[in-house]
Amino acid sequence: MHRFYADEQGVTGSDAHLCEEDARHASRVLRMKPGEVCELFAAGKRYAGEIAHITEGDVLVRITGELPSTEARLRITLYQGLPKADKMELIVQKAVELGACEVVPVAMSRCVVQLDAKDGRKKQERWQKIAREACKQSGRCEMLRVSEPISFRQLLSRLPAHGGTIVPWEDARGYSLTRYHDEHPDVTDLAIVIGPEGGMSAEEVAQLQQAACHAVTLGPRILRTETAGLCAMSALFCLYGDME
Numbered sequence: 605m606h607r608f609y610a611d612e613q614g615v616t617g618s619d620a621h622l623c624e625e626d627a628r629h630a631s632r633v634l635r636m637k638p639g640e641v642c643e644l645f646a647a648g649k650r651y652a653g654e655i656a657h658i659t660e661g662d663v664l665v666r667i668t669g670e671l672p673s674t675e676a677r678l679r680i681t682l683y684q685g686l687p688k689a690d691k692m693e694l695i696v697q698k699a700v701e702l703g704a705c706e707v708v709p710v711a712m713s714r715c716v717v718q719l720d721a722k723d724g725r726k727k728q729e730r731w732q733k734i735a736r737e738a739c740k741q742s743g744r745c746e747m748l749r750v751s752e753p754i755s756f757r758q759l760l761s762r763l764p765a766h767g768g769t770i771v772p773w774e775d776a777r778g779y780s781l782t783r784y785h786d787e788h789p790d791v792t793d794l795a796i797v798i799g800p801e802g803g804m805s806a807e808e809v810a811q812l813q814q815a816a817c818h819a820v821t822l823g824p825r826i827l828r829t830e831t832a833g834l835c836a837m838s839a840l841f842c843l844y845g846d847m848e
């Protein structure tokens with residue numbers, strides 16, 4: 605079934621107009637007709653609907669019912685050390701599918717990639733487009749947000765706003781995600797900090813720990829940067845009951 609986003613006005617009564625991009629796609633590419641069914645995302649909710657009226661620039665959807673939410677109860681923000689090449693695109697896409705609410709690229713001391721403000725904005729636009737398509741494909745009710753890259757100092761200032769913070773680290777011993785869950789069973793807003801290809805420096809990890817960030821192990825094997833965050837998210841969603 606085709607999935608679309610409503611425009612800024614959302615659902616009015618039992619009707620909603622598609623956003624401009626989706627309206628063009630429905631009319632010009634899919635060539636949909638009145639009476640065809642679809643799913644609609646509006647203001648964080650998911651609806652069943654059918655096409656009521658369609659022109660080249662406007663598509664009206666009649667809501668036929670609200671569908672169950674696909675959002676996780678545990679809100680995870682992934683703070684990802686900037687990786688090389690196209691790895692960030694993969695990370696964003698899979699973070700959407702797993703259920704993260706935000707991905708924040710972070711410039712760390714061992715990052716090979718360094719982006720100025722202009723390049724950071726261009727990359728962010730590209731990553732956000734990937735997130736949007738992944739949200740539609742995976743049936744997410746809410747759009748995952750990808751922010752522009754931030755500095756490590758900015759990362760430290762953001763962490764207190766979360767209910768909890770963990771940093772998977774290859775030198776962490778004896779403190780697992782299972783133990784974190786056992787000690788923090790009621791956390792609902794969690795930040796995960798992942799280093800780039802070269803990992804995080806000992807100084808960076810020490811600063812994170814001073815900011816009440818828990819260093820955790822993901823097991824005896826060394827995971828790549830594009831694997832570590834997705835592994836941690838999968839395990840946490842399972843531990844907190846969001847994969848049942």
